[in-house]
Amino acid sequence: MTKPYVIIVSAATIDGRIASKTGYSRLSCPFDLRRLHEVRASVDAIIVGANTIINDDPSLTPRYVKANKNPIRVVIDGRLRIPLTARIVVNKEAPTIIVTTESAPIDKVMALKNNGVDVWIIGKDRVNLRETLERLYEEKGVRRVLVEGGGHLNWELIKEGLVDEIRLTISPYVFGAGTSFIEGEGYPTTIEGPKLRLKSANICECGQEVILNYVIENRSLQDH
Ligand SMILES: NC(=O)c1ccc[n+]([C@@H]2O[C@H](COP(=O)([O-])OP(=O)(O)OC[C@H]3O[C@@H](n4cnc5c(N)ncnc54)[C@H](OP(=O)(O)O)[C@@H]3O)[C@@H](O)[C@H]2O)c1
Numbered sequence: 001m002t003k004p005y006v007i008i009v010s011a012a013t014i015d016g017r018i019a020s021k022t023g024y025s026r027l028s029c030p031f032d033l034r035r036l037h038e039v040r041a042s043v044d045a046i047i048v049g050a051n052t053i054i055n056d057d058p059s060l061t062p063r064y065v066k067a068n069k070n071p072i073r074v075v076i077d078g079r080l081r082i083p084l085t086a087r088i089v090v091n092k093e094a095p096t097i098i099v100t101t102e103s104a105p106i107d108k109v110m111a112l113k114n115n116g117v118d119v120w121i122i123g124k125d126r127v128n129l130r131e132t133l134e135r136l137y138e139e140k141g142v143r144r145v146l147v148e149g150g151g152h153l154n155w156e157l158i159k160e161g162l163v164d165e166i167r168l169t170i171s172p173y174v175f176g177a178g179t180s181f182i183e184g185e186g187y188p189t190t191i192e193g194p195k196l197r198l199k200s201a202n203i204c205e206c207g208q209e210v211i212l213n214y215v216i217e218n219r220s221l222q223d224h
Helices: 028-040 051-056 106-114 130-138 153-157
Strands: 006-010 018-019 045-051 071-074 096-100 118-121 144-147 165-170 195-203 212-214
Touching: 006 018, 006 028, 006 153, 028 144, 028 165, 045 051, 045 153, 051 071, 071 130, 106 118, 144 153
Parallel strands: 006 144, 006 165, 045 071, 045 144, 071 096, 096 118
Antiparallel strands: 165 212, 195 212
């Protein structure tokens, strides 16, 4: 089966945190935000984890740049914890798909559907992320995906070997605790993890941030 090309874009402190211990996550300068919106405008779908919706309530639209169309917004939410008042539910600027599991409460599934949101059930207890990407490819014609976190979703996608590229902005802050860019059970050594190749390293126009662009090498070509 074929899956879309997957790019993770994130901004982290120099200690690799994308959010502080209180959930504060505004780490990008205006140039970096614009860069993010350029990527949003270039993809067919944007994927985020449930906590990112609950904590940040993003619109996930490319509103800082001129875009021909708004990408599909996809939320991975195994237990359907996102509120019905979330911007991605309420505002209809782009289609929204919530991907959940058989363990999700049926009344919440119905409530989301009644609010014009598509709900996909892919998995028993956990969402099968490969199947989700394949279905987006087959049914929705999605060829490029932007993943906007958070750390737990990033880890699951990396662990499953589903990520092709990472664009990480390092911002001049330290949190010392909080959510890591990639947050999971972890690898014991460098051998078990993915092989990254540095494509570029640039200093932001603001002069204070570094933008790192890595591609992940161990993807099989037939995956694309
Ligand atoms: N600085 C940045 O660029 C940036 C970008 C994005 C987000 N953030 C920050 O990151 C924080 C959120 O990160 P996070 O790691 O806590 O959360 P997250 O990755 O946004 O969401 C994690 C949750 O999504 C659900 N999920 C993920 N994969 C799943 C799967 N395969 N099956 C079923 N459910 C799945 C799980 O919900 P259940 O636990 O209910 O199963 C999981 O707890 C926020 O504070 C946000 O501000 C920062």
